[in-house]
Amino acid sequence: MAVQMQTKTVTVAEAINEAIRLEMRRNPRVILMGEDVAGGATLEHLEEDEAWGGVLGVTKGLVQEFGRERVRDTPLSEAGYMGAAVGAAATGLVPIAELMFCSFIGSCMDSMLNQASKIRYMFGGKATIPMVIRTIIGGGFRAAAQHSMVLYPMFAQIPGLKVVAPSNPADAKGLLTAALRDGNPVFVCEHLAMYQLKGEMPEGEYVVPIGVAAVTRSGKDVTIVGASMTARYALAAAEELAKEGIDAEVIDLRTISPLDENTILQSVAKTGRLIVADEANPVCGLATHIAGVVASKGFSSLRAPVGLVTPPHSPVPFSPVLEDAYLPNAEKIIVAARQVCAR
């Protein structure tokens, strides 16, 4: 990049907040809706103020600037308000609809599965659904099975939807901004464990293209692909592996769908070895999908079987010892890399 951008140190939550704020200023048709995105609706003392600013405070301060016409608390009616977001997108607004936890897709699956993803296609390209669905993914907080899933394979499997999963503040801002300008229904998956993690974020307008993975560490011995938290674990693992003489190339997917297959295939052509680390459940999951892509399109590059670091095929457990055993982490990636490199 030729242009040196001013950056500041922020948390992922702050980066998301800024992306929403800047885009709502730039585009008057962007609105934000969801449960408690401001909180305290119609209470006298909170007229242009908020009670929560989102369950984890990510959308704090927005109702003060944009008011309650554009920042709308919703009842607990996922089917109603997610569907309304689709209808609003079809008729000229650009809604950000917050699905508080990704498992809540159960209550509004139709709006995404049969409406948002298909309206453009079924109407012969004569409709557009420009909208963003922001949703919390991921475990590690002992929130147990219904509040800890990583469901992006389910969203990615549906043609017509796009899915992104940032791993740091800069990408969080850049991808959310891109999603708001993409013109399609885009899921932005925000990992629960990441909201308070800090990093450098460019100031001002900043867009990260959807569908482009990032090589966050160059290497020659093994390719480690990760997304969201596992992209961070992969980098940590690579640091440790370097001390053992294993030089890992790390790819942060950034976008789940459309998947940047080329970046993955080019890397495996160079290293010959692949680990995919992902927090989604493995059956019909992202890690298994990537292994399949490489097996069919990059088979001649492979010098060892693909190593998969995923949770088991089970719901997320509650007890801390069990949840820690369930989740991928840097240590599990290191073990897998050693195995794959030993062959």
Next chain:
Amino acid sequence: MQLDKDTLLRLYETMVTIRVFETRVKEEFAKGRIPGFVHLYAGEEAVATGIIAHLSEDDKITSTHRGHGHCIAKGCDVNGMMAEIFGKATGLCKGKGGSMHIADVSKGMLGANGIVGGGPPLACGAALTAKVLGNGQVCVCFFGDGAAQEGTFHESLNLAAIWKLPVIFIAENNGFAESTPASYHCAIENIGDRAASYGIPGASVDGMDVFAVYEAAQEAINRARRGQGPSLLECKTYRFNGHFEGDQQLYKTDALQQSMMERDPITNFRLVTTQQGLLTSEELDAIDVRVKESIEHAVAFADQSPYPALSEVDTDVYVTA
């Protein structure tokens, strides 16, 4: 209520266009020339007609799997409609949607919907857009007695009520959800009474009478346009055909079918307007002739149109840069 002559002629023409269109689709389907499923609106014409007569092209509607009538009343091109139903490239949706997803967003027709209950949330969204942009538009949401039991119906009425959205919910109660009678599947007799649960105005009217529908709709639509929020209007109606074409309709008795056909909205409109000297038989016959010609032309158009190119299989999935 007294309607002017132009309005009366328009109402008649819309209802006749729907009836002739559906009759023709029924015939073509029986010949095996229409793929998939069709759900015909014959018998229910007064509902779509009486309500959509109040809307401009900019106003929006959401529809059901039984959407041809809504589509015609909203001013969609019958040639494009027939071609879509035949799966041709010249269809309103380029052959990619078919009967159950027939749409023309440019005419405010936000689509027939293959999901029962799929429309109400979309309609809330369209109304939300109108409210946020302040453009004075409304959205009319058509759904059936079956959909009135879906969760989305309840969530949508509540959401529209708390946000005072300019949406008018129309329950087309034709007495059956597929083969299951409303007397069984609905806990109450009048869907219109459910409005009270959401603190919005509600009514139930005779959906076989276009004048009754027209009058009730006017009130509800004006309310929405004035910023006074949503209403629920139940129109008690009846479909002369099955749920889908091919349905044996064992759930209908001959007595029921006969008694409802005697209440044919088009026949009765003709009777009332000619008896009261509002319109002449000649005027109405002229419309019949013109409509018949236009639908014949639509079938020929659909017939002669090409199927989509195979390369269209995976186009229009996404907006591309």
